[in-house]
Amino acid sequence: MNLKRNGALLGALAVGAMTLAACGSDDNSASGGADTSDSTATCEGKERLSGAGSSAQKNAMDQFVATYISVCQQQGTNVNVAYNPTGSGDGRTQFVAGQVDFAGSDSAITGEQAEEAKTRCVGGEAWNLPLVFGPVSIAYNLDGVDDLVLDAPTIAKIFNGGINRWNDPAIAALNEGTDLPDSAITPIFRSDSSGTTDNVQQYLGVAAPQDWTTGAGSDFTGGVGEGARGSAGVAQAVAGSAGTVTYVEKSFADQQGLNSARIDTGSGPVELTEETAAKVIDGAEFVGEGVGDLTLDLTSIFGTTEEDAYPLVLATYEIVCSAGYDADTSAAVKSFLTSAANEGQQGLTEQGYVPLPESFKEKLTASVEAIS
Template sequence: MKITRFAQLGAVAAVAALALAGCATNESTGDSTEEPMESTLSGTIGATGASSQTAAQEAWVANFQIANPDATVNYEPTGSGTGRENFIAGASNFIGSDRAFKIDEITENTFAACADGGSAGIVEIPVYISPVAVAFNLEGVESLNMTADVVAGIFAGQITNWNDEAIASLNDGVELPDLAISPVHRSDDSGTTETFTSYLSAAAPSVWTYEPDGEWPIEGGEAAQGTSGVVDATRNGNGTIAYADASQVGDLGTVSVGVGGEFVPYSAEAAAMIVDSSPLQDGRTEGDIVFDIDYATEEAGVYPIALVSYEIGCVEYEDANVAELVSAYFTYIASPEGQDAAAENAGSAPISDSLRDKVNAAIALIG
């Protein structure tokens, strides 16, 4: 799948429609002959978090600020782990994270970003769904088939050469070199890593014996900071292989993953299928919308390494203006226009209408 970049900000045709981001303060009178009211949103909010969301956030921020010229959103892709730490410490008004806070993390922490330490709760909305690609740099090879056991064996250090029979037997007609495999992993605490290790643990438990974690569990190997760092290290190497949000893998070779007797290439649509078939986690509050993903699915056509990334904010803020800005920004992100902008810029999968209803109900709690 070709991932397109966001090109000309001034060429956004649907900018006028994006005024819905300020809907809380820009209600229509119902007279279709009147000019649309100008946005009254103003002020600045800052966020840190998931580097996987970088391309989507570029589009979201640009469009939101065009529709609301007196509002500023600053998003720094620090990685999910740092984002969550910053939200707890009060250093970010909201964050992006490739995993939600665990229930015990919510009950045990005080969230300095929120009024009264978050006693009213937090809002976690899944609005960025994207495949995590297994990407490689191997001259003359654009795609390969791999089962979960083979992927796990490579990253566990058990399959170490590209012409290993375990790979060759799945790829008839592909000339594989006698070349060492060089796996690359994230050096920072990453929700993408947690997604990937969750997949390996669920789909290849006999090979991958480590628990899912946001920190890479194996010593050694090549490590790089953030999604862009991993992709750069893979692209600049020879025989390298990595896992990364698909929005940033560009022209690297990619793996079609074995699912239910077939090999499924990554796509936004195939990744979205696993979300639509997954239940919400039990024990969450109304504004805390978290999926229980089945990474070991055998459902036909599903791409199982699916990243479900969240925007996380407070139910209550000390500053009413911050609450209004966060609510408006989240509303735009979740809107059809916002989801289409992310799909165009990052290759992500737009959320379904039924999920949007749940997300908007959660956003309505912010105050």
């Protein structure tokens, strides 16, 4: 993994990851047993932890908690982690106020809020630890076309009205030999405030800056198409109407049987798979160096041109104090996050997330261990 310092931090993941302040609120949970026999979680410290924030990571968090409880029960300890998916912004606010032990956030805590967190983290500061990753599909419903290639410029133009027909020359050039219909494109966007929207718009701003000039943010700025609420809502809208296209977490696209476009990053079309998403995570860079805060340089993800690396992957952070917890809380936070970063990753694929690559896991675990 490239850990070089990169001073450019793209704005916050306000999904923004697998979105979001609102996208993950749809029930898309799945469960699977994890092998906890080799867990390094100590199950020490206070028995009840609290967290709040990103709804995008709720299903992953449910799995982390269930796995952690199982690990500790095997050690003869009863524990629990109460996580409330109130949205990233609220989670950060509660964390700064000392109302929860950690926050889940689709964006790193930065600026004034990070400064305020230093008061809460007496003797320390807030660290952003990316723990949950999820790919986003450009999902479509087009009769007779089950393999479609798009690139960032064409995606940008589809969602801002610059391209409005499926046989547009720009799309045709990426899909030689495919019989594209001369029919209208209907973009479906999130009508609710969404981190998925923010991250997709950030991606377009990085990968197609000349074509996406309306900026990012939790609200859709493209100005065309039809809105639907929630991840389930946009996926259902596309499934029910030919000629439509949307952006949505892969698990929701899969549930509706939707096709996902391959994205050409300049090194050839890349299919959305666990392996291609993991590859871009493995190549991610950080704003800082060394052990500690792991705020991602999002340009290294969204702007990738690496072969077979899928660029539309969103990250969700756990925000913790580097120091300043009481001893029992510190021990419990470290134990829980250690479990989540290791055996907790098992089975995440079935829920539409991407398990952490080994090199990334090692970096994350080292930062967890450094919490004091």
